[in-house]
Amino acid sequence: MTALPVGEALARIEAELASFWSSPDEQAGAPMTKVRSSTMSFVFTAAPSEIEHARATTDALADTHPGRAFVLTSDGRLAPWEVSYDVRAACRLDGGTPICFDWIEMTFGAMACERAGSVVAALVVPEVPVVVELGRGAPRALLPTLLPRADRLIVDSAHTSVARIAEMLHMSTAPVGDRQFVRTYQWRELVARFFDDARPSLGSIREVTVGRTPGGATEPAALFLGWLGSRLGWGFEARDRARDRHGEPVRITLRDDPREGLAPGQITGVWIEASLEGEPLSLACVRDRENPKQVAWTRRGARVTSHEHALGHRDEAWVLVKALDATEGDRVLRDALVLAAQWSER
Amino acid sequence: MSFSENVGSGEENPLREGMPDERTVRPATVVIFGASGDLTRRKLLPAIYNLALSRLLPGGFAVVGVARRPKPEFGREMREAVAKYSRRKPLDEATWSELEKGMAYVQGDFNDPATYARLAAELGRLEVERGTGQNRVFYMAVGPTEVPMIVRGLCDAKLVVRPADGPDASYQRVVVEKPFGEDLASARALNKELLACVDERQIYRIDHYLGKETVQNLLVFRFGNTIFEPLWSRQHVSHVQITVAEELGVEGRGKFYDQTGITRDIVQNHALQLLTMVTMEPPSSWDADAVRDEKVKVLRALRPIRGREVLEKTVRAQYTAGTVRGDRVPGYREEPDVDPNSKTETYVAMSLRIDSFRWGGVPFYLRSGKRLAKRVAEVALHFKPLPHRLFRDAPQAMDGGPPPSVRRGEDEPNVLVLRIQPDEGIALRFATKVPGGGMTMRNVAMDFRYGTAFGSSTPEAYERLILDAMRGDATLFTRADEVEAQWGFIDPILAGWRDQDAPVATYEAGSWGPREADRLLVPGDKWRKP
Numbered sequence: 001m002t003a004l005p006v007g008e009a010l011a012r013i014e015a016e017l018a019s020f021w022s023s024p025d026e027q028a029g030a031p032m033t034k035v036r037s038s039t040m041s042f043v044f045t046a047a048p049s050e051i052e053h054a055r056a057t058t059d060a061l062a063d064t065h066p067g068r069a070f071v072l073t074s075d076g077r078l079a080p081w082e083v084s085y086d087v088r089a090a091c092r093l094d095g096g097t098p099i100c101f102d103w104i105e106m107t108f109g110a111m112a113c114e115r116a117g118s119v120v121a122a123l124v125v126p127e128v129p130v131v132v133e134l135g136r137g138a139p140r141a142l143l144p145t146l147l148p149r150a151d152r153l154i155v156d157s158a159h160t161s162v163a164r165i166a167e168m169l170h171m172s173t174a175p176v177g178d179r180q181f182v183r184t185y186q187w188r189e190l191v192a193r194f195f196d197d198a199r200p201s202l203g204s205i206r207e208v209t210v211g212r213t214p215g216g217a218t219e220p221a222a223l224f225l226g227w228l229g230s231r232l233g234w235g236f237e238a239r240d241r242a243r244d245r246h247g248e249p250v251r252i253t254l255r256d257d258p259r260e261g262l263a264p265g266q267i268t269g270v271w272i273e274a275s276l277e278g279e280p281l282s283l284a285c286v287r288d289r290e291n292p293k294q295v296a297w298t299r300r301g302a303r304v305t306s307h308e309h310a311l312g313h314r315d316e317a318w319v320l321v322k323a324l325d326a327t328e329g330d331r332v333l334r335d336a337l338v339l340a341a342q343w344s345e346r
Numbered sequence: 347m348s349f350s351e352n353v354g355s356g357e358e359n360p361l362r363e364g365m366p367d368e369r370t371v372r373p374a375t376v377v378i379f380g381a382s383g384d385l386t387r388r389k390l391l392p393a394i395y396n397l398a399l400s401r402l403l404p405g406g407f408a409v410v411g412v413a414r415r416p417k418p419e420f421g422r423e424m425r426e427a428v429a430k431y432s433r434r435k436p437l438d439e440a441t442w443s444e445l446e447k448g449m450a451y452v453q454g455d456f457n458d459p460a461t462y463a464r465l466a467a468e469l470g471r472l473e474v475e476r477g478t479g480q481n482r483v484f485y486m487a488v489g490p491t492e493v494p495m496i497v498r499g500l501c502d503a504k505l506v507v508r509p510a511d512g513p514d515a516s517y518q519r520v521v522v523e524k525p526f527g528e529d530l531a532s533a534r535a536l537n538k539e540l541l542a543c544v545d546e547r548q549i550y551r552i553d554h555y556l557g558k559e560t561v562q563n564l565l566v567f568r569f570g571n572t573i574f575e576p577l578w579s580r581q582h583v584s585h586v587q588i589t590v591a592e593e594l595g596v597e598g599r600g601k602f603y604d605q606t607g608i609t610r611d612i613v614q615n616h617a618l619q620l621l622t623m624v625t626m627e628p629p630s631s632w633d634a635d636a637v638r639d640e641k642v643k644v645l646r647a648l649r650p651i652r653g654r655e656v657l658e659k660t661v662r663a664q665y666t667a668g669t670v671r672g673d674r675v676p677g678y679r680e681e682p683d684v685d686p687n688s689k690t691e692t693y694v695a696m697s698l699r700i701d702s703f704r705w706g707g708v709p710f711y712l713r714s715g716k717r718l719a720k721r722v723a724e725v726a727l728h729f730k731p732l733p734h735r736l737f738r739d740a741p742q743a744m745d746g747g748p749p750p751s752v753r754r755g756e757d758e759p760n761v762l763v764l765r766i767q768p769d770e771g772i773a774l775r776f777a778t779k780v781p782g783g784g785m786t787m788r789n790v791a792m793d794f795r796y797g798t799a800f801g802s803s804t805p806e807a808y809e810r811l812i813l814d815a816m817r818g819d820a821t822l823f824t825r826a827d828e829v830e831a832q833w834g835f836i837d838p839i840l841a842g843w844r845d846q847d848a849p850v851a852t853y854e855a856g857s858w859g860p861r862e863a864d865r866l867l868v869p870g871d872k873w874r875k876p
Contacts (some may be wrong), residue, residue: 014713035793076822091523118513161869186401188361188365190363191361192359192361192362192365193404193405195361195371196359196362196372196404196405197372201359202359228361231360231361231363232360232361244469260619291440293440294440297405305406305477307403307405307444308440308443308444309440309444310438310440310441310444319629326366328364328366329365329366331364331366332363332364333364
């Protein structure tokens with residue numbers, strides 16, 4: 001990595017990129033024009049210790065969402081106004097055409113952080129959206145100028161608290177995707193299924209219990225409760241108490257549920273008590289003890305059904321793609337994050 | 347903060363809002379007639395499994411296979427088929443295991459009332475055990491002659507009843523595979539027989555082409571962008587070429603093929619569907635009937651080709667021995683089970699006209715063939731040439747000498763190619779200036795590929811269509827009047843060939859078709875070699 005004052009570093013990066021794009025690709029044996037297939041500029045910002053992870057993320061993304069990728073961090077050991085940078089590029093043959101991508105890594109000195117937004121603005125691919133992902137330990141000093149440039153924000157409430165995410169929502173009007181919201185989709189979908197043919201009981205939920213493995217970096221129940229409450233018009237009076245839209249009380253219980261082989265902060269089960277046409281309705285969706293990738297989905301009382309479902313496994317590349325593309329849930333997520341933050345403050 | 351106003355009202359489930367598929371699929375059983383066949387193993391069960399893997403199936407779900415052959419190990423056989431043919435591998439054991447619990451098989455003849463009694467008993471059991479209710483999708487993976495018999499059997503056994511209104515009323519739907527008849531008369535007879543006991547709203551005629559993402563994207567491309575639709579008319583389009591080409595021959599189906607031919611097998615359905623999607627007017631909404639109404643209008647505006655006109659406006663042909671992708675292949679008449687004197691066409695090309703304000707005067711060249719140079723399906727819009735060729739026919743230089751830098755290069759008209767398969771995508775050919783002195787031009791292609799832009803594994807057409815049938819969304823299915831309008835156009839061509847004893851040209855396997863097809867083109871037009 002070369003460390004230079006911001007303006008000089010920017011000029012050198014532009015020159016290196018121009019040199020790459022103006023020279024033909026030779027890998028097929030004969031010189032061929034390089035083709036850029038761009039869907040976005042992707043900016044990943046994280047702590048310096050996360051750079052390897054950031055590289056892996058942006059490399060994987062090039063397969064599905066080609067464009068220009070940035071990895072940004074800050075390091076107090078650099079001269080305050082300096083930036084160190086590295087530029088990479090690669091081409092792969094697709095149907096005989098060299099499709100090329102490039103990556104820019106930049107580490108900002110303490111004072112240079114405030115120029116991150118303008119540097120990114122100068123280097124992004126025109127006409128395509130700018131997506132900013134806030135990785136683990138994203139330097140706070142980069143955000144004030146970076147976030148307003150974003151057309152979409154990607155967060156991960158598995159390591160960033162919903163309170164901090166809600167704070168960031170005030171710094172940007174861009175829609176938000178949350179990796180954790182994607183990872184926990186199946187829990188929400190399975191809970192929604194309880195009510196597909198018992199919709200009137202949504203208005204008579206009296207108790208919700210969320211089980212989770214202890215020790216997570218953040219509270220996994222927060223986002224789930226934020227989602228459920230925001231969809232149903234609840235307000236949280238305390239962490240263990242909500243009022244539904246008719247003013248009726250809903251009891252909230254969190255259950256520590258240690259499981260071998262399951263990472264900290266994983267949801268292990270959701271239990272809901274409601275009623276339907278005057279009859280009690282008990283709903284449970286609980287991870288199997290032997291096989292934690294399997295859940296038992298059970299209804300008792302006014303509706304009696306039970307199934308087993310596989311939770312399956314999705315790698316993080318898939319999770320990111322969904323966080324980028326599944327925009328139909330943006331409004332629901334924003335509502336869920338806001339209410340989850342309120343619940344967390346109680 | 348916003349929340350749904352319909353909490354507890356019995357309307358849509360507000361917890362589903364913002365989920366990838368908001369419209370809930372109600373619990374249901376899919377019953378496959380012809381469950382021992384290839385379509386079930388290669389397409390239907392893998393599609394159902396992938397829907398389960400994508401969590402798009404309802405919690406209460408069951409699959410019942412019905413066929414003549416005994417299948418004591420139906421579940422195991424289907425598991426092997428899914429493991430082999432699923433687009434996503436390896437098999438997810440938990441998903442399969444849950445799917446298999448709701449799987450059953452009923453053996454019996456389709457003309458035997460006892461078969462339907464056994465099916466009714468099985469459905470009754472699954473309704474209790476799997477919570478599927480009386481929602482049933484009956485999938486006819488059988489030959490066209492068996493469909494009316496099966497539907498009658500289902501009606502007699504009251505397994506299908508006419509639809510009741512109301513959001514919670516159970517539904518029964520019948521999915522019918524092509525061919526929908528073999529001519530207009532048989533299509534009408536089939537429709538009449540089906541409609542004798544089920545409502546048109548219950549019939550889902552599958553043309554799997556419509557389930558392809560790229561075919562659906564035709565409509566998004568046209569009606570979801572502002573810049574293309576203004577160009578989409580006779581004012582700007584010189585001609586349109588629609589190609590549905592296959593590398594394969596008859597692949598052991600010589601007997602079937604010799605009675606069918608490519609016009610019935612591909613043109614009557616897939617190719618005409620592509621034509622309607624490319625030429626239809628914008629529908630008033632993305633509603634099944636609004637979309638299908640517009641498609642039917644195009645079919646009715648197709649200028650008929652009758653009698654001797656078939657000799658001028660169509661070419662039929664058969665492949666002779668040749669080389670396809672480096673392999674020597676026999677000619678059509680040398681294929682097993684093909685009549686050595688067969689006149690069945692393995693290639694057809696047509697020059698069509700649509701009598702409408704939008705398309706008046708624009709030739710539509712449509713061709714489809716087996717054993718062509720490569721497998722490709724595409725629609726290419728060739729735009730009109732420039733009214734004044736500024737960079738080609740430049741004036742003489744002031745000193746009287748030629749300005750050579752201006753005269754060189756290409757200025758071919760623009761072409762927009764919508765590739766359906768393979769390499770799904772869109773390419774636009776346009777002219778650019780070659781850098782340097784003068785004004786030399788060169789054509790370049792701006793090439794969008796689905797795979798490069800989206801990367802993800804695209805759902806199979808059958809996944810989309812089975813899910814739509816369960817949801818009750820008939821937009822991508824063919825309506826009775828649409829099928830009849832398709833046959834209404836094709837029938838006179840088939841009759842013309844017969845009555846005029848139209849010649850059957852030949853083309854070498856691995857080529858782009860017979861030379862005779864060139865005479866269909868307006869002077870100056872050329873067949874594409876995709």
